[in-house]
Amino acid sequence: MNLTDARIVLTGAAGGIGCATAARLAQAGAKLVITDLKQEPLDGLAAQIGPSHVLMAVAADVANDGGRTAVATAARQHEANVLINLAGINPFGLFAEQTAREVAQALSINVVAPLLLCHALLPVLLERPSAHIVNVGSTFGSIGFPGFAAYSASKFAVRGFSEALRRELADTKVRIHYVAPRATKTALATDRVRALNAELGVGMDLPATVAAAIVCALQDERRELLLGAPERLFAKLNALAPSLVDRSLRRQLGVVRRHASRGGEPQRNCAPHHQSLRSIQP
Numbered sequence: 537m538n539l540t541d542a543r544i545v546l547t548g549a550a551g552g553i554g555c556a557t558a559a560r561l562a563q564a565g566a567k568l569v570i571t572d573l574k575q576e577p578l579d580g581l582a583a584q585i586g587p588s589h590v591l592m593a594v595a596a597d598v599a600n601d602g603g604r605t606a607v608a609t610a611a612r613q614h615e616a617n618v619l620i621n622l623a624g625i626n627p628f629g630l631f632a633e634q635t636a637r638e639v640a641q642a643l644s645i646n647v648v649a650p651l652l653l654c655h656a657l658l659p660v661l662l663e664r665p666s667a668h669i670v671n672v673g674s675t676f677g678s679i680g681f682p683g684f685a686a687y688s689a690s691k692f693a694v695r696g697f698s699e700a701l702r703r704e705l706a707d708t709k710v711r712i713h714y715v716a717p718r719a720t721k722t723a724l725a726t727d728r729v730r731a732l733n734a735e736l737g738v739g740m741d742l743p744a745t746v747a748a749a750i751v752c753a754l755q756d757e758r759r760e761l762l763l764g765a766p767e768r769l770f771a772k773l774n775a776l777a778p779s780l781v782d783r784s785l786r787r788q789l790g791v792v793r794r795h796a797s798r799g800g801e802p803q804r805n806c807a808p809h810h811q812s813l814r815s816i817q818p
Contacts (some may be wrong), residue, residue: 540565548623556747562589621650646690674775677769683796
C-alpha cells in the first residue's frame with residue numbers, strides 16, 4: 537500500500553506505541569484520524585506530528601457504543617480507508633487473584649471493542665476502492681503464558697478474529713493484517729512486568745520498533761507479522777509441540793508466580809485504571 541493514499545483511523549493514539557505509530561505514518565505521508573480517551577494528549581500529538589497530517593482528533597472510548605459511533609462518524613466524514621486497532625490493556629497477575637471486573641474489562645477492551653469497531657467501520661471501508669484493517673495482537677496471542685491468562689485469552693481471540701475476517705472478506709477489496717508485538721517498553725509498563733522480563737531474559741522492544749512493524753505490514757501488505765525471532769520460534773513450537781512448551785514454562789513457573797502474585801503490594805501496579813490503561817499497547 538502506498539501510504540500517501542492512506543486515510544487512517546488509529547485507536548490508542550496517545551499511548552507510547554500509538555504516538556510512535558502516528559509519527560511514522562505521518563512521515564510516510566498518511567493522513568490520520570487519531571483517537572484515544574482524552575482530548576488534550578491527542579491535541580499534543582497533533583501538534584507534534586504536524587496538523588497537516590491530522591484530519592481529526594477524536595476523544596472517544598471505543599469500549600462503548602457512543603465512542604465507536606463517534607469514531608465511525610469521523611471515519612465516514614474523512615473517507616477513511618484504513619483502521620488500525622491499537623488500543624488495549626495488559627492486566628498482569630495470577631488469574632485466581634484478579635477480580636471478575638478486571639477479567640471482564642480485559643476482554644471488553646481488548647476483544648469486544650476492536651471487533652465492534654471493525655463492525656462499525658466496515659461499511660465505510662467497503663466503499664473504498666481498497667481498504668485495510670490492522671489488528672494489533674501480541675506474542676501471547678500465540679502462546680498462552682502464565683500470569684497473563686486473561687490477556688492471552690483476549691489476544692488469541694483477536695488473532696482468530698483476524699484470520700476469520702480475512703477469509704470472510706477474501707473476495708472484497710478489504711485486506712486484514714495481524715501484527716503481534718512482543719514485550720514493549722511503554723511508559724505504562726509495570727515494574728513487575730519489567731522485573732519478570734529481566735529475570736527471564738525476555739527482550740523488550742521500543743515503541744518505535746512496533747510502529748515500524750505496523751507500517752511495514754501496511755506497506756508490504758503482510759497478512760501476519762510476529763516480532764522477535766525467539767518469539768516467532770516459540771510460537772511455532774507451541775503450535776507444533778505444545779507439550780514441550782508446557783515443560784519449559786513449568787520450569788519458569790516459580791519465577792512467574794513470584795512476580796505476578798499481588799502479595800499485599802499496592803493495587804496500582806496490577807489493577808487496570810479505567811482512564812490510563814486504555815492506551816497500553818501489547
